[in-house]
Amino acid sequence: MGKFALRGVALFYLAAILLAPLGLVVWHTFRYDAHDAWIALTDHNTLHAFQMTLIAVGISVPLNAVFGIAVALAIVRGRFPGKGLLNAFVDLPLALSPVVVGVALFLLYGRTGWLSGFHVLFSLPAIVLASIFVSLPFVAREVVPTLREVGDEQEQAAHTLGASPWQTFWRVTLPSIRWAVVYGVVLTTARCLGEYGAVAVVSGNIEGKTQTATLAVQDAYENLDHAGAYAISLALALIAVVVLVVMTAVRPREGH
Amino acid sequence: MRRFAAPSLSFGFVTVFLSVVAALPLAALVWSSTKGGASGFWATVSAPEAVAALELTLAVAAIAAVTNAVLGTVTAWVLVRDDFPGKSLVNAVVDLPFALPTVVAGLILLTFYGPRSPVGVHAAFTRTAVWLALLFVTLPFVVRTVQPVLIELDVEMEEAARSLGAGRLAVFRRIVLPNILPGILSGLTMAFARAVGEIGSIVLISGNLPFRTEVASVFIFNQIQSGNPHGAAALAVVLLAISFAVLLGVGGVRRFATRHERG
Numbered sequence A: 001m002g003k004f005a006l007r008g009v010a011l012f013y014l015a016a017i018l019l020a021p022l023g024l025v026v027w028h029t030f031r032y033d034a035h036d037a038w039i040a041l042t043d044h045n046t047l048h049a050f051q052m053t054l055i056a057v058g059i060s061v062p063l064n065a066v067f068g069i070a071v072a073l074a075i076v077r078g079r080f081p082g083k084g085l086l087n088a089f090v091d092l093p094l095a096l097s098p099v100v101v102g103v104a105l106f107l108l109y110g111r112t113g114w115l116s117g118f119h120v121l122f123s124l125p126a127i128v129l130a131s132i133f134v135s136l137p138f139v140a141r142e143v144v145p146t147l148r149e150v151g152d153e154q155e156q157a158a159h160t161l162g163a164s165p166w167q168t169f170w171r172v173t174l175p176s177i178r179w180a181v182v183y184g185v186v187l188t189t190a191r192c193l194g195e196y197g198a199v200a201v202v203s204g205n206i207e208g209k210t211q212t213a214t215l216a217v218q219d220a221y222e223n224l225d226h227a228g229a230y231a232i233s234l235a236l237a238l239i240a241v242v243v244l245v246v247m248t249a250v251r252p253r254e255g256h
Numbered sequence B: 001m002r003r004f005a006a007p008s009l010s011f012g013f014v015t016v017f018l019s020v021v022a023a024l025p026l027a028a029l030v031w032s033s034t035k036g037g038a039s040g041f042w043a044t045v046s047a048p049e050a051v052a053a054l055e056l057t058l059a060v061a062a063i064a065a066v067t068n069a070v071l072g073t074v075t076a077w078v079l080v081r082d083d084f085p086g087k088s089l090v091n092a093v094v095d096l097p098f099a100l101p102t103v104v105a106g107l108i109l110l111t112f113y114g115p116r117s118p119v120g121v122h123a124a125f126t127r128t129a130v131w132l133a134l135l136f137v138t139l140p141f142v143v144r145t146v147q148p149v150l151i152e153l154d155v156e157m158e159e160a161a162r163s164l165g166a167g168r169l170a171v172f173r174r175i176v177l178p179n180i181l182p183g184i185l186s187g188l189t190m191a192f193a194r195a196v197g198e199i200g201s202i203v204l205i206s207g208n209l210p211f212r213t214e215v216a217s218v219f220i221f222n223q224i225q226s227g228n229p230h231g232a233a234a235l236a237v238v239l240l241a242i243s244f245a246v247l248l249g250v251g252g253v254r255r256f257a258t259r260h261e262r263g
Helices: A002-032 A034-041 A044-077 A083-095 A098-109 A124-134 A137-150 A153-160 A165-194 A197-203 A213-222 A226-253 B006-033 B037-045 B048-081 B087-093 B102-113 B127-152 B155-163 B168-196 B216-225 B229-257
Strands: none
Touching: A002 A034, A002 A226, A002 B048, A002 B087, A002 B102, A002 B127, A034 A044, A034 A226, A044 A083, A044 A124, A044 A137, A044 A165, A044 A213, A044 A226, A044 B006, A083 A137, A083 B006, A083 B168, A083 B229, A098 A124, A098 A197, A098 B006, A098 B216, A098 B229, A124 A165, A124 A197, A124 B006, A137 A165, A153 A165, A165 A213, A165 A226, A165 B102, A197 A213, A197 B216, A213 A226, A213 B102, A226 B087, A226 B102, B006 B229, B037 B048, B037 B229, B048 B087, B048 B127, B048 B168, B048 B216, B048 B229, B102 B127, B127 B168, B155 B168, B168 B229, B216 B229
């Protein structure tokens, strides 16, 4: 009996918090607003918002992938003072409010900021900087444990056999961590796609200019364009489901 | 012996990238918050609306984290020890909050628990709504920290205890719980940190009513919007300090959990 009670509790909780609300929105959009949804999705400003989001993802994710691998190598293989500090600092965005990230960028690049001369605020570079900051840790956090687990014997062997550091990295290190990198990249992509708080502060949220997809959802809802809000949400949810499928496919390979 | 050279090569890149992207903005934030002096800082963070927002945030984040610690542990247990059709699908669904944009999460919760709720629960624009939103976004943390520990846990230990006459509850309390407790605690702490900083899922469903449902992140955002960046900076520094404290706490839990392995 206890087993069934626990199963019931867990499934009811997941249904009440995740599945039922998501299902209702999907059903609602297709039942009542399918036509409106299509019009809203093909609206010029909506398309532009998705374009902004995709550009931000396209720049942030590769940069963070390279950074994540580099920082993981430094943390696991390197020996230098302040390593613990570096480790903690890389994790910081996981525990930090995205609004705080946005305010920090706002104050650095704003009118009275140290780097006000760059005119970054309320433009695409600000959105990219915010996306990079909030999604900084994901690749590193996946790669660090894998790198620890595989050890450095193979790298040492490659080195002994005359491989250059680059050859060793491409032929030995990278293949052994590739699934961790893929998993981290998927998480980074999801985080950048869904970013709201930091981007809301620094982008200026100008429709058709610096508005991203998530900002468009909020804007549409608050302007009582519910069909638009649901349509963009559903498109984002669809991407989330694809992300989820990739995550599930990659997960069992971890540690191999 | 010469070590693998990539660390020294990557170290320079890491330092520059981290400084430009993260350290410099945070330094500018802390610098700005001190511009009004200690008294100006204190006046900003002790203003009634700021205090109300911070208290609400910490209280609801704590309640949500504890709720998910309990229900997340149950979910992890069911996913590891139970077996039923569709279990792998349920396992995948747990990651949904990590994949779904938070604004979308807020919107779907508003649809289900808002004015047109099909189950008759109208929680929109109340503190319950804030709690629901935080439950959603922090759901995977405890499940994903407890699950691997439960998989590794040796069932024979529990069977031995049962055969020696221990009751089901005693087995859980004396054998299972001590093993999964570090996982629960580190998941709970990360969930709490995530909840304290949350804005996207809350902004639509809470109504952002000052003194009622306005959380700290929304308060800071409104300060920026109303042209008071230094006020925003002061409370942002408070949240930054909380984040650092939480990360130190998680580090402490991890060290405590691995104390036997390190000898």
